[in-house]
Amino acid sequence: MTPTITAFQESPDQGQGQARDMRVRWALEEVHQPYGVRLVSFREMKEPEHLRIQPFGQIPSYEEGELQLFESGAIVLHIAERGTGLLPDDLDARARAITWMFAALNTVEPPLVEIEAAMLVEGDKPWYAQRLPLLQERARTRLDSLSRRLGDAQWLDGSFSAGDLMMIGVLFRTKDLGLLEKYPNLHAYVGRGESRPAFRRAFAAQHAVFEASQHA
Amino acid sequence: MTPTITAFQESPDQGQGQARDMRVRWALEEVHQPYGVRLVSFREMKEPEHLRIQPFGQIPSYEEGELQLFESGAIVLHIAERGTGLLPDDLDARARAITWMFAALNTVEPPLVEIEAAMLVEGDKPWYAQRLPLLQERARTRLDSLSRRLGDAQWLDGSFSAGDLMMIGVLFRTKDLGLLEKYPNLHAYVGRGESRPAFRRAFAAQHAVFEASQHA
Numbered sequence: 001m002t003p004t005i006t007a008f009q010e011s012p013d014q015g016q017g018q019a020r021d022m023r024v025r026w027a028l029e030e031v032h033q034p035y036g037v038r039l040v041s042f043r044e045m046k047e048p049e050h051l052r053i054q055p056f057g058q059i060p061s062y063e064e065g066e067l068q069l070f071e072s073g074a075i076v077l078h079i080a081e082r083g084t085g086l087l088p089d090d091l092d093a094r095a096r097a098i099t100w101m102f103a104a105l106n107t108v109e110p111p112l113v114e115i116e117a118a119m120l121v122e123g124d125k126p127w128y129a130q131r132l133p134l135l136q137e138r139a140r141t142r143l144d145s146l147s148r149r150l151g152d153a154q155w156l157d158g159s160f161s162a163g164d165l166m167m168i169g170v171l172f173r174t175k176d177l178g179l180l181e182k183y184p185n186l187h188a189y190v191g192r193g194e195s196r197p198a199f200r201r202a203f204a205a206q207h208a209v210f211e212a213s214q215h216a
Numbered sequence: 217m218t219p220t221i222t223a224f225q226e227s228p229d230q231g232q233g234q235a236r237d238m239r240v241r242w243a244l245e246e247v248h249q250p251y252g253v254r255l256v257s258f259r260e261m262k263e264p265e266h267l268r269i270q271p272f273g274q275i276p277s278y279e280e281g282e283l284q285l286f287e288s289g290a291i292v293l294h295i296a297e298r299g300t301g302l303l304p305d306d307l308d309a310r311a312r313a314i315t316w317m318f319a320a321l322n323t324v325e326p327p328l329v330e331i332e333a334a335m336l337v338e339g340d341k342p343w344y345a346q347r348l349p350l351l352q353e354r355a356r357t358r359l360d361s362l363s364r365r366l367g368d369a370q371w372l373d374g375s376f377s378a379g380d381l382m383m384i385g386v387l388f389r390t391k392d393l394g395l396l397e398k399y400p401n402l403h404a405y406v407g408r409g410e411s412r413p414a415f416r417r418a419f420a421a422q423h424a425v426f427e428a429s430q431h432a
Contacts, residue, residue, distance in 0.1 A: 055365035056323055056358065067308045071318035078311050092283045099290035102321065106289055107272055110326040121350065127343035134337065142272065149271035 002034055003064040005075070006054070007209060009039040015210025016176075017203045020072040021060040023169035025205055027076045027162065029198035031083025039209065073105045073166065080162040087162055100156050100163025104170045108146060111139040112174040139179055147183040154192060168193030218250055219280040221291070222270070223425060225255035231426025232392075233419045236288040237276040239385035241421055243292040243378065245414035247299025255425065289321045289382065296378040303378055316372050316379025320386045324362060327355040328390040355395055363399040370408060384409030 005028075007021035021037075028035045044050055046057045054061040054070040062069040062078070069075050077098065080086035087094050115135045122128050146167075150156060155164045171180060171190045180187050193199055221244075223237035237253075244251045260266055262273045270277040270286040278285040278294070285291050293314065296302035303310050331351045338344050362383070366372060371380045387396060387406045396403050409415055 051361075051364075056319070056361045058323075067311060069311055069315050071315050071322060073318035073322055074311065074315035077314060077318075095283060095285055095290065095294050098293060099285050099287050102287035102289035102293075103272070105318065105322045106287060106325070107274075109322070110329065113326070114330060117354075122347075125343070125346075127341070127347070130341075131338075131343070138333075145267075145272045148267075 001065045002036055003028075003062055004036040004038055005063075006038050006040050006050070006059045006061045007206065008059055009041045009044075009209075010213055011206070011210040015207040017206050018173045019059065019206070022173075022202060022206055023072045023166060024060045024062065024075050024079070025202035026165055026169065026199050027079040027086060029201045030086055030165065030196075031079055033079065033083055037205075037209070072169075073101055076162055076166060077101065086165065088159065093158060096157050097161035097163040100161070101166045104163070104166040108142050108167065109170045109173075111135065111142055112170065112177065112179070115139060115177055115179075116174065136179065139177075140182070143179060143183055143186065147186050150185055150189060152185065155189075160196075164189075164193065217281045218252055219244075219278055220252040220254055221279075222254050222256050222266070222275045222277045223422065224275055225257045225260075225425075226429055227422070227426040231423040233422050234389045235275065235422070238389075238418060238422055239288045239382060240276045240278065240291050240295070241418035242385065242415050243295040243299075243302060243381055245417045246302055246381065246412075247295055249295065249299055253421075253425070288385075289317055292378055292382060293317065302381065304375065309374060312373050313377035313379040316377070317382045320379070320382040324358050324383065325386045325389075327351065327358055328386065328393065328395070331355060331393055331395075332390065352395065355393075356398070359395060359399055359402065363402050366401055366405060368401065371405075376412075380405075380409065 005021060005024050008019055011019065013019060025035075040050055040059060045054075045059065050061075051057055053063065053068045056070070058070070060070070060072060060075060062075040069078060087097055115132075118128065118131065118135055122131070155161065156167060157163065168190050171186060172194065175190065180190065194203075221237060221240050224235055227235065229235060241251075256266055256275060261270075261275065266277075267273055269279065269284045272286070274286070276286070276288060276291060278291040285294060292302075303313055331348075334344065334347065334351055338347070371377065372383060373379065384406050387402060388409065391406065396406065410419075
């Protein structure tokens with residue numbers, strides 16, 4: 001059964017791969033699972049048909065026969081459990097890889113998204129310039145910890161796993177905030193992720209959606 | 217092997233059960249798994265010994281023989297996979313329960329934590345009063361979606377699962393923000409969680425830590 005995922009019909013990031021479907025595409029490519037994509041417009045995302053699958057009116061979602069999932073973390077975990085190469089066989093190592101998935105999504109991503117949201121929604125507010133250092137400091141606290149833990153290692157815990165995929169997906173997404181420049185090891189870590197063939201195929205696929213929308 | 221978790225030595229919330237060890241305690245109680253607790257001070261949390269287990273210098277962490285985990289989401293998932301009663305046997309239903317865990321942590325919790333952080337860190341800033349409605353609106357968008365999806369159901373997807381545990385853990389944690397009052401079904405949902413014997417045992421255990429610290 002070929003799964004179908006949803007992605008933005010109109011890429012808000014001009015095809016830079018910053019939307020959350022990128023992580024899901026990357027995971028599918030890592031396990032060599034063919035997939036279909038249903039593009040949804042911003043209007044369709046808030047309509048009952050999509051809300052039945054994605055109750056928060058976002059992308060991505062995942063459909064595979066009767067199964068309907070949402071949340072990039074849950075989808076990537078499902079793909080990793082069904083396929084091979086994204087989760088270690090050893091049960092302890094597997095639990096640690098999943099820990100890094102949650103760390104990426106619940107500890108590292110929120111302060112980065114907060115900066116993005118502030119830029120987008122409060123960039124014209126009088127307090128924006130005063131708040132930005134506060135937000136950057138909060139993000140750096142997390143990046144300091146992550147950088148210290150990664151050290152000189154290639155990946156967070158042994159071989160490349162769904163934990164790395166999710167962490168790199170989060171860091172890649174917020175690359176243009178300029179926060180990674182202070183951390184050569186995190187910068188190189190993201191680069192290792194980006195150079196994986198599966199990442200490149202995923203990136204090309206989402207970029208093609210943007211290209212097509214330009215010529216529509 | 218009895219697992220050991222970490223929790224705050226000095227409860228920042230005066231024993232109200234809002235720290236993230238509460239979710240882990242609750243999951244352990246649901247599966248009837250005895251556990252030990254190691255209390256850490258704010259100073260110890262930032263020291264190398266704790267950072268080896270929890271690289272972001274937070275609580276909770278989880279140790280079980282050689283296995284060391286952190287992130288409440290990863291720990292609860294590990295407990296749910298080892299025990300019985302928190303994840304359905306049916307694989308599709310299991311994947312959906314895990315989806316709600318990620319939704320709780322990555323979609324519902326961040327805007328609630330953002331309000332808490334603003335109150336704590338920016339409560340005395342001139343922009344606080346102007347920003348608060350923005351933050352509340354962001355949180356309500358998520359709560360609206362959650363309330364609509366839950367509807368009249370007892371739990372989010374069939375029987376009580378780790379997804380409900382995590383969602384109720386998140387909503388319970390931020391109960392005193394006053395945001396739930398607009399949603400009678402979410403309020404009742406949290407109440408159903410709180411009335412579970414396992415929740416009560418977990419709450420009593422973390423409250424006892426606070427009580428003990430008062431008489432130390």
